Each structure stands twice: as structure tokens, then as C-alpha cells.
Amino acid sequence: MPDPLRIGLAGLGTVGVGVIRLLDTNRDLLAARAGRPIELVAVSARDRHRERGIDLSPYGWEDDMAALAQRDDVDVVVELVGGSDGPALTLARAALGAGKPLVTANKAMIAHHGLALAELAEARDVALKFEAAVAGGIPVVKGLREGTSANKLERIYGILNGTCNYILSTMEDTGADFAEVLGEAQAKGYAEADPTFDIEGIDAAHKLAILAAIGFGARIDFDAVRTTGITRVQAADIAQADTLGYVIRLIAMTDVEPDESGAPRLLQRVRPCLVPKSHPLASVDGPTNAVVAEGNFSGRLLFQGAGAGEGPTASAVVADLIDIARDEVGAPFSIPVASLAKMAPAEPGHRMERTYLRFTVADRPGVLAEIAAAMRDAGVSIESLIQKARSDDGGDVLVAMVTHEGPERCVTQALALLEGSDSLTAQPLVLPILPD
Amino acid sequence: MPDPLRIGLAGLGTVGVGVIRLLDTNRDLLAARAGRPIELVAVSARDRHRERGIDLSPYGWEDDMAALAQRDDVDVVVELVGGSDGPALTLARAALGAGKPLVTANKAMIAHHGLALAELAEARDVALKFEAAVAGGIPVVKGLREGTSANKLERIYGILNGTCNYILSTMEDTGADFAEVLGEAQAKGYAEADPTFDIEGIDAAHKLAILAAIGFGARIDFDAVRTTGITRVQAADIAQADTLGYVIRLIAMTDVEPDESGAPRLLQRVRPCLVPKSHPLASVDGPTNAVVAEGNFSGRLLFQGAGAGEGPTASAVVADLIDIARDEVGAPFSIPVASLAKMAPAEPGHRMERTYLRFTVADRPGVLAEIAAAMRDAGVSIESLIQKARSDDGGDVLVAMVTHEGPERCVTQALALLEGSDSLTAQPLVLPILPD
Structure with a gap:
């Protein structure tokens, strides 16, 4: 039997424990597929004595995570600590700096420091792998790097945050309002105690920035992701969307278009959207994730599965370890960092x-006329039904409408015309409609 | 710039032409991702002078396909000739025998001779790749080999034949009968002039046998696939299924279960099934393919996309070429052929x-009683509605029912009891119901 691939693992939360369980449960099968055993030799976490439901005694322990990278008996470091900076980043640099491959599930770290880490990895000719950082158990990093590699991708989009998807699809099923469903999601462990990263779309933006880099050969530009969360979506919006033949989903989307000079420009957005019920993403419910990649030869490809959780995320981490054991690893972002294009x-x-536009207005005459006039003046053509409904909080009235296809800037301009109007009692909600 | 990867391509049908177009259209992008240019140097096909809409003058020509393998300027052979034996197999053996990697889209050849070819490839330490052989543009071979590699797979199933799916979903949309939709599919090029391989499920069986080998580490056993085609599905069945909350799809499914001695046994089946409308496969329409893989850690993963066609299939072929250019190739079936288990x-x-059971019966008293008695005697419990409808061909009456969950053998036994009965005017149709 060839030498084992020896693993040092930092971070013993849900995913870390999942990786340990997986390495144990599927031991023989992993050895067969990897061509050599994959053996955990040492672990590290903040608190050695926390009860985790697994026996850590077979493994060495390091109080200092970065020390994992220095151990002679560690071939590959797995980072499951989380956080874009701090101990995770220190460990990542230590591992790659020591010439050891790094596997991580840390989307924030890759979104912020992925290029610098990839440069370090490429300089040392070692692997940097992060399948688990995007869409949990779905092999979408591999899917873009290897599956769609022959294609110029037209567009990549999908549902990248399970918490938001759980909240939106539960609001849809139950008619409950956002706050209630969020509380329930927190109780079930689908949402963090501080849910900001999820519900404001930041987590999805991290993942999108990574997919854009791989799919389009662009330098990661997380700060350029235009991000809108789901906190302002009301039960009434979901009901209106349903009437019109849509569901509401938080959609992350990226594409590239040339500017006047022909230079490629990168669009990255995370926005709640109206999704036609006939679209494959409309039936993605609960904490499931899904990614669509549209290639110039492949056409539309869909990858769907569990976006988070102990088992699925561990599955992605260990798949990366198998790639490393097989010595099937190339540039972390599909092409070398030096070849990635800086795209404005x-x-x-x-x-x-x-x-879809929804206004929260005072219930008095003339309000509709004022909104309609602003639309007309901005060149926005209203396609269908202006409907009224009570706001979730009871007091005001909601006015919802759908526009004909038109330039985005016209809608922006219409809203600017209405800014400061006494008639609007809250900021309007703007939800784009995903084409079928 | 590093040396190009030089390609010799045999077969200039739809897919061959697609590969040439792709290599040309995406030239720079392919070179960036592969780390070196991918260059077509020579081609071969049955008829040199057929009009194909592309200029072949830049490439060398071989009348004898197998001569491609002998050319000094060819590094990799691409086989797109088709057919399980004959020139395709001769070329495949010649390429691998000459120590040159082989890329093929030939499902029949891999299903019948894949193990022997993989042994040859492994002995010479060269790549044998066949992403395009299964589910066209969907990277499901890579998905199983690399994406789900950390998992013991519980089950692999999906829609693997676009022709059948087009026919069934069109019957569903239009209410037309099988023969009419088949004719239309032939006119549109979705079905071959001789559609036997597609509509009898043989094409799906080829693909399933390949997925089973990769997913379960089993020696390919195409002859053991239990295959039922879609020719006996009537418009009335689709209507009945719809009433009950199902659509009908040709489902290929494989799993492994231990026998009494604990030895793994492989089940491989291609059958038209009732699929609950809430299942992701129910919304797979037209010539689309989709594969579900259920892993013990990943949970349910879905891969969906175009199952055939010039662009998608070319996308899969060239993705394999990029893997070869990157030198990221391992055992063709994920583990070495010698390690694949022979599973009964x-x-x-x-x-x-x-x-779901549908009987075609004479319209006279006592028929229902006879069927119900056979069900009772075989221990089959009827769950729901016995409905009557006119047969597509007018004369007889259809009686459809759904059973409670029970052992498959009871249904088989009930049908045996009814065999030879005067009441049945045609062989009953048995469609299993896919669990949600």
C-alpha cells in the first residue's frame, strides 16, 4: 500500500467533526479512490475540551493552529476555522508557506485573500483547494474548473445561501412574515444567532466572487459585488409574486460584458428576484443550493444539492483531499493568478x-397617480396589474406592479423622482424578474 | 508558449463538427485553461467529400481511421465514429496500444468494451476519457469521479435519454399519442430514423452501466441491465398519471445491496416510471438529461443539462482534452480496473x-372483479382509484390503478395469475412510482 496522505485539521465545529466522521466511515473507499489511505494525524481548535461527540484521542493536538503546518507528520492542512482573517488566514499562510497543500471551506477568506493565497500556492507549486467554500456539498468549483472548462461562460447564477432560501421558501409555504420565519430558522440552526452575513447577502456575495473568478478568469473583486439582502421582502410580496406566476429567491448572478473600448467588465450581483415558476431554480426549496452555468457550447447546466451542513460540506472537503492524493490539482482559479484579468x-x-416594484404608501387619493406619473416621466412602462394589499405591519398599503422590459436606469430614475414624496411611507422594494 | 496538444479526430458527424467548431471558436480560452494550445492536426471519416459546413483543408486526412493513431504529429485520438465495435473499436485499440490517450463519446463501445480498453490504457499509463458518452454536456462522469468521490453512493438515477424524454414530455404537453410524437421527433432530428436504441431504453442502459461502474466501483455489466422502453406508454397513461400527481419519465437507476452472504449485488434498471410532480426530475422536459447521485455524506446531488447535440457533446469531449492537457487524468473508472468488484x-x-398498473381489457362485466381477485390472491393491496379510460386505439378499455407499497414480486405474481385471461386484450403495463 502506498504512503498515506496525512492530514492536519484545524477547526472542530460542525464541518470539522463531519470531516473526521467521513474519513472514518468511508476509510476503505477513500483509500481505493485516492490510491492511498487518507489519515488524520493531528487536530487543533480553540477549545480542546469541548464535548463534540467524537473521540479525539487518536490524533495529535496543537493549541496553536499554525503549528499544524510545521508538523513533519502533516502532508496537507485542512482549515475549517472560518473568518476572513485571524487564525484562519495565519494558518493558511503558514501551510502554503511551508509548501503544504491547503484545503479550506472558508468562503470569506478566499473572497478576500484568495488571490494572494493562490499566488503563494502557485509559487510553491502546492495545491490550494476550496470546493467546500461554495455551495456546500455541490461540486460546483470542480464543475466550473473541469466540467465547463471548454466553454466561454455567458452567465453564472444561482441560489448560494441556504438560510435565505429556507426563509423565502418557508414564507412562501406558510404565509408567515420575515421576522417570524427568521426566528424559527435560528431555532432550527438554519440561521446564525447573528444572521447578518446570510440575510444581507454577504455570504452569497463571497461565493459569487469566487465563482466569477473561476468561471470568467477574472481577478476576485468581492468589493464590487452589488448586494441586496432579503430583509425587506414581505409576505405580501411573496403573495403578489405567486399571483403573477413567480416565486422570490435570493439570486446571485455574474456575467461579463465589454465596455465601449471592448475591455471586459464584470457584473456581480446578489438580489432577491422574481423567478418564473417554470424555471429550474423556482423549485429549489429549503436550505438547498443550485448553480446554473450557461456556456457557449454546453448550454445551460444546473448543479443542485445541499448548500451547507456537516455531511455535504465534509463531502466537498474530502473530495479536495482525494484530488490532492491523486495529484490532480492545477491552478486554484483554473488559470494562474498572473493570467486572471483585472476587470472593472x-x-x-x-x-x-x-x-417588480412595490411601494408602501399612505392610503389616500392621488397616491397612485403620483407613482404612475413618475413612471411615465422616467420612461418606465407598466405591464401589469397594480394591486393593493395591506402591509405586513398593518398600517400602510402596498402597491405592487410589474414593468415591461426596459433599461434598469429608468426604474432608478423613477424612484429618484419619487424620493422625498409624502405619499411613500417606506422605501420602495425593487425586485428584478429573472428571465426564463 | 508550451507545446500544443495535437489532436487526431475520427468521425465528422454532428459531434465531430461541433468539436472542430469549439476548438476554433474558444481557441485562446482553451489554451489559457489547458496551459497549452489544443490543436487539431488530422481528421478521418467515412466520406471525405461530404458537405459538412466546415473547412477541413487545414487538417491532415486519413482514409483509414486507425492510421490516426500512428501519426507522429498526433498526441491524442478523439473517437466520434460510434458503434460498439467496428472501426471505432479498432481505432480505440490502436490509439491506446500506441500509447496515446483516447477521448470518446461512444457509450456503446464503453458499455461493451470499456473494461478491456481501460486495462489497455492503464497498462500503457495513458488516459481513456469518455465524459461525452453519458448525458451529453453534463459533466456527470467527472461529477461522480471527482465531485462525489468522498461518498459511498446509495443510489444513482436519472433521465439519460433525451429522445425518450422529449417524446414523453411532448405527449404530456399535447395529449398526442406515442407514434405521432415519435414521428415528429424524427422529423425534428430528436430521434433517429431507426429509433430502437432510444425508445427501447438501450441507449440509457449503456449510459447507466457506465455510471454504475464509476459510482460503485463495479465491473461494467451491461448485459445485466433490466431494460424496458417507452413504446407501450399511452396518452391515457400520461393523463392518468397527471390526475394522480405524477409525470411519466424513462428513469435509469442503479444501486448496490448485499445478498445474504454480504456480497454486493448490483441492480441496474431502465424503466418508465411515475415521477411525483414535486421531484426535481419531474420538471426535466424536452431533450434535457438529469442525473441524481445520493451520497452517504453529500446527500442528494442533481446534475442537469443538455443530454445531446452538437455543442453540449463537443463541450464534454473538449473538457476531457483539457484534463489531458493539464495531466489531470487517473483511472478511467475512478479506481483501477483490477480493483473493480465483479458484482452479481x-x-x-x-x-x-x-x-401504477394499467390493464387493457374487454368492456364487459366481471373484468374488474377478476383483476381485483388476482391482486388479492397475490397479496397486492390497491391504494387508489381504479379508473377507466378509452385506449389510444379506440377499441378496448383501460383500467388503471396504483398499489400500496409492497414487494415487487407480488405484482409479478398477480400478473402471472392473470396471464392467459380472456379479459385482458393486451399485456398489462407496469410503471413503478419513484419515491419522492
Whole structure:
């Protein structure tokens, strides 16, 4: 039997424990597929004595995570600590700096420091792998790097945050409002005590920035992701969307378009959208994730599965370890960092889309006329039904409408015209409609 | 710039032409991702002078396909000729025998000769790749080999034949009968002039046998696939299924279960099934393919996309070429052929399932009683509605029912009891119901 691949693992939360369970449960099968045993030799976490439901006695222990990288008996470091900086980043640098492959599930770290880490990995000719950082158990990093590798991708989009998807699809099923469903999701462990990263779309933005880099050969530009969360979606919006033949999902989307000079510009957005019920993403419910990649030869490909959780995320981490054991690893972002293009952010104002608009207004005469006049003056053509409904909090009235396809900037301009109006009692909600 | 990877391509049908177009259209991008240019140097096909809409003058020509393998300027051979034996197999053996990697889209050849070819490839330490042989543009071979590699797979199933799926979903949309939709599919090029391989489930069986080998580490056993085609599905069945909350799809499914001695046994089946409308496969329409893999850690993963066609299949072929250029190739079936287990076919009689049964009967008293008695005597419990409808061909009456969950052998036994009965005017149709 060839030499084992020896693992040092930092971080013993849900995913870390999952990796240990997986390495144990599927031991023989992993050895067969990897061509050599994969053996955990040492672990590290903040608290050695916390009860985790697994026996850590077979493994060495390091109080200092970064010391894992220095151990002679560790071939590969697995980082499951989390956080874009701090101990995770220190460990990542230590591992790659010591010429050891690094496997991580840390989307924030890769979104912020992925290029620098990849440069370090490439300089040392060691692997940096992060399948688990995007969409949990779905092999979408491999899917883009290897599956769609022959294609110029037109567009990558999908549902990248299970918490938001759980909340939106539960609101849809139960008619409950956002706050209630969020509380329930927190109780069930689908949402963090501080849910900001999830519900504000930041987690999805981290993942999108990574997919954009791999799919388009662009330098990661997390700061350029235009991000809108789901906190302002009301039960009434979901009901209106349903009437119109849509569901509401938090959609992360990225594409590339040339500017006037022909230079590629990268658009990255995370926004709640109306998704036609006939679209494959409309039936993605609960904490499931799904990614669509549209290639110039492959056409539309869909990857769907569990976006988080102990088992699925561990599955992705260990798949990376198998790649390393097989010595099937290349550039972390598919092409070398030096070849990634620096793309300026695209300005989407000229893009054509249909839009759902919902205004919260005082219940008095003339309000509709004022909104309609602003739409007309901005060149926004209203396609369908202006409907009224009570707001979730009871007091005001909601007015919802769908526009004909038109440039995004016209909607922005219409809203600017209405800004400061006494008639609007809250900021309007703008939800683009995903094309079928 | 490093040396190009030089390709010799045999077969200039739809897919061959697609590969040439792709290599040309995405040239720079392929070179960036592969780390070196991918260059077509020579081609071969049956007829040199057929009009194909592309210029072949830049490439060398071989009248004898197998001569491609001998050319000094060819590094990799791409086989797109088709057919399980004959020139395709001769070329495959010649390429691998000459120590050159082989990329093929030929499901029949891999299903019948894949193990022997993989042994040859492993002995010469060269790549044998066949992503395009299964599910067209969907990277499901890579998905199983690399994406789900950390998992013991519980089950692999999906829609693997676009022709059947087009026919069934069109019957569903239009209410037209099988023969009419088949004719239309042939006119549109979705079905071959001789559609036997597709509509009898043989094409899906080829693909399933390949997925089973990769997913379960089993020696390919195409002859053991239990295959039922879609030719006996009537418009009335689709209507009945719809009433009950199902659609009908041709489902290929494989799993492994231990026998009494604990030895793994492989079940491989291709059958039209009732799929609950809430299941992700129910919304797979037209010529789309989709594969579900259920892993013991990943949970359910779904891969979906175009199952055939010039662009998608070319995308899969060229992705394999990129893997080869990157030198990221391992055992063709994920583990070495010598390690694949020889698994006897599983006997599914004890398996529990719910079943849709449709009888074509003479329209006279006593028929229902006779059927019901046979069900009772065989221990089959009828769950729901016995409905009557006119047969597609007008004369007889259809009686459809759904059973409670029970062992498959009971249904088989009930049908045996009814065999030879004067009441039945045609062989009953048995469609299992896919669990949600």
C-alpha cells in the first residue's frame, strides 16, 4: 500500500467533526479512490475540551493552529476555522508557506485573500483547494474548473445561501412574515444567532466572487459585488409574486460584458428576484443550493444539492483531499493568478429587465397617480396589474406592479423622482424578474 | 508558449463538427485553461467529400481511421465514429496500444468494451476519457469521479435519454399519442430514423452501466441491465398519471445491496416510471438529461443539462482534452480496473415499491372483479382509484390503478395469475412510482 496522505485539521465545529466522521466511515473507499489511505494525524481548535461527540484521542493536538503546518507528520492542512482573517488566514499562510497543500471551506477568506493565497500556492507549486467554500456539498468549483472548462461562460447564477432560501421558501409555504420565519430558522440552526452575513447577502456575495473568478478568469473583486439582502421582502410580496406566476429567491448572478473600448467588465450581483415558476431554480426549496452555468457550447447546466451542513460540506472537503492524493490539482482559479484579468465593475444601467416594484404608501387619493406619473416621466412602462394589499405591519398599503422590459436606469430614475414624496411611507422594494 | 496538444479526430458527424467548431471558436480560452494550445492536426471519416459546413483543408486526412493513431504529429485520438465495435473499436485499440490517450463519446463501445480498453490504457499509463458518452454536456462522469468521490453512493438515477424524454414530455404537453410524437421527433432530428436504441431504453442502459461502474466501483455489466422502453406508454397513461400527481419519465437507476452472504449485488434498471410532480426530475422536459447521485455524506446531488447535440457533446469531449492537457487524468473508472468488484446482478423481487398498473381489457362485466381477485390472491393491496379510460386505439378499455407499497414480486405474481385471461386484450403495463 502506498504512503498515506496525512492530514492536519484545524477547526472542530460542525464541518470539522463531519470531516473526521467521513474519513472514518468511508476509510476503505477513500483509500481505493485516492490510491492511498487518507489519515488524520493531528487536530487543533480553540477549545480542546469541548464535548463534540467524537473521540479525539487518536490524533495529535496543537493549541496553536499554525503549528499544524510545521508538523513533519502533516502532508496537507485542512482549515475549517472560518473568518476572513485571524487564525484562519495565519494558518493558511503558514501551510502554503511551508509548501503544504491547503484545503479550506472558508468562503470569506478566499473572497478576500484568495488571490494572494493562490499566488503563494502557485509559487510553491502546492495545491490550494476550496470546493467546500461554495455551495456546500455541490461540486460546483470542480464543475466550473473541469466540467465547463471548454466553454466561454455567458452567465453564472444561482441560489448560494441556504438560510435565505429556507426563509423565502418557508414564507412562501406558510404565509408567515420575515421576522417570524427568521426566528424559527435560528431555532432550527438554519440561521446564525447573528444572521447578518446570510440575510444581507454577504455570504452569497463571497461565493459569487469566487465563482466569477473561476468561471470568467477574472481577478476576485468581492468589493464590487452589488448586494441586496432579503430583509425587506414581505409576505405580501411573496403573495403578489405567486399571483403573477413567480416565486422570490435570493439570486446571485455574474456575467461579463465589454465596455465601449471592448475591455471586459464584470457584473456581480446578489438580489432577491422574481423567478418564473417554470424555471429550474423556482423549485429549489429549503436550505438547498443550485448553480446554473450557461456556456457557449454546453448550454445551460444546473448543479443542485445541499448548500451547507456537516455531511455535504465534509463531502466537498474530502473530495479536495482525494484530488490532492491523486495529484490532480492545477491552478486554484483554473488559470494562474498572473493570467486572471483585472476587470472593472460593469455599470448595469443600460441593461434591459422587467421589474417588480412595490411601494408602501399612505392610503389616500392621488397616491397612485403620483407613482404612475413618475413612471411615465422616467420612461418606465407598466405591464401589469397594480394591486393593493395591506402591509405586513398593518398600517400602510402596498402597491405592487410589474414593468415591461426596459433599461434598469429608468426604474432608478423613477424612484429618484419619487424620493422625498409624502405619499411613500417606506422605501420602495425593487425586485428584478429573472428571465426564463 | 508550451507545446500544443495535437489532436487526431475520427468521425465528422454532428459531434465531430461541433468539436472542430469549439476548438476554433474558444481557441485562446482553451489554451489559457489547458496551459497549452489544443490543436487539431488530422481528421478521418467515412466520406471525405461530404458537405459538412466546415473547412477541413487545414487538417491532415486519413482514409483509414486507425492510421490516426500512428501519426507522429498526433498526441491524442478523439473517437466520434460510434458503434460498439467496428472501426471505432479498432481505432480505440490502436490509439491506446500506441500509447496515446483516447477521448470518446461512444457509450456503446464503453458499455461493451470499456473494461478491456481501460486495462489497455492503464497498462500503457495513458488516459481513456469518455465524459461525452453519458448525458451529453453534463459533466456527470467527472461529477461522480471527482465531485462525489468522498461518498459511498446509495443510489444513482436519472433521465439519460433525451429522445425518450422529449417524446414523453411532448405527449404530456399535447395529449398526442406515442407514434405521432415519435414521428415528429424524427422529423425534428430528436430521434433517429431507426429509433430502437432510444425508445427501447438501450441507449440509457449503456449510459447507466457506465455510471454504475464509476459510482460503485463495479465491473461494467451491461448485459445485466433490466431494460424496458417507452413504446407501450399511452396518452391515457400520461393523463392518468397527471390526475394522480405524477409525470411519466424513462428513469435509469442503479444501486448496490448485499445478498445474504454480504456480497454486493448490483441492480441496474431502465424503466418508465411515475415521477411525483414535486421531484426535481419531474420538471426535466424536452431533450434535457438529469442525473441524481445520493451520497452517504453529500446527500442528494442533481446534475442537469443538455443530454445531446452538437455543442453540449463537443463541450464534454473538449473538457476531457483539457484534463489531458493539464495531466489531470487517473483511472478511467475512478479506481483501477483490477480493483473493480465483479458484482452479481441483484434480484429485486423483495424490494418495496408502489406501482401504477394499467390493464387493457374487454368492456364487459366481471373484468374488474377478476383483476381485483388476482391482486388479492397475490397479496397486492390497491391504494387508489381504479379508473377507466378509452385506449389510444379506440377499441378496448383501460383500467388503471396504483398499489400500496409492497414487494415487487407480488405484482409479478398477480400478473402471472392473470396471464392467459380472456379479459385482458393486451399485456398489462407496469410503471413503478419513484419515491419522492
